[in-house]
Amino acid sequence: MKNVCLAHNCIKCCLKTQMPLTDSDIRKISGLGFKNFFEVNKIGMRQLRNYKEKCTFHNGKICKIYNSRPTGCRLYPAVFDEFENNVILDNYCPFREEFLLTTSISEKVIELLKELDENKGK
Numbered sequence: 470m471k472n473v474c475l476a477h478n479c480i481k482c483c484l485k486t487q488m489p490l491t492d493s494d495i496r497k498i499s500g501l502g503f504k505n506f507f508e509v510n511k512i513g514m515r516q517l518r519n520y521k522e523k524c525t526f527h528n529g530k531i532c533k534i535y536n537s538r539p540t541g542c543r544l545y546p547a548v549f550d551e552f553e554n555n556v557i558l559d560n561y562c563p564f565r566e567e568f569l570l571t572t573s574i575s576e577k578v579i580e581l582l583k584e585l586d587e588n589k590g591k
């Protein structure tokens with residue numbers, strides 16, 4: 470986990486996750502031998518599956534695929550806000566003010582958004 474998350478012993482964004490996955494996320498995680506770790510949501514996007522209200526890869530203490538975690542997990546709490554039409558630090562993260570939102574992170578979020586859009590409906 471990121472230093473901020475560890476410092477606060479927080480796993481909030483791993484609970485009831487709706488993290489969308491790109492083709493490359495799925496390839497990478499499948500390559501580790503995992504199956505049935507995603508589902509298709511209402512808008513045709515593949516997202517991480519939950520088990521007992523936690524991300525299927527989180528055992529309550531650690532993320533089992535931390536080094537291969539999806540791009541969206543790496544970038545969070547940076548997300549694209551449709552109302553602001555901009556990248557922001559998500560209000561859902563209680564410690565968002567402790568994260569830095571750099572230009573590079575914002576650009577990566579925009580790239581992720583494009584990739585997810587291209588992958589939709591696959």
Ligand code: SF4
Nearest residue numbers: 474479480481482562
């Ligand atoms: S909600 Fe924020 S502080 Fe908590 S685990 Fe997620 S990114 Fe880290």
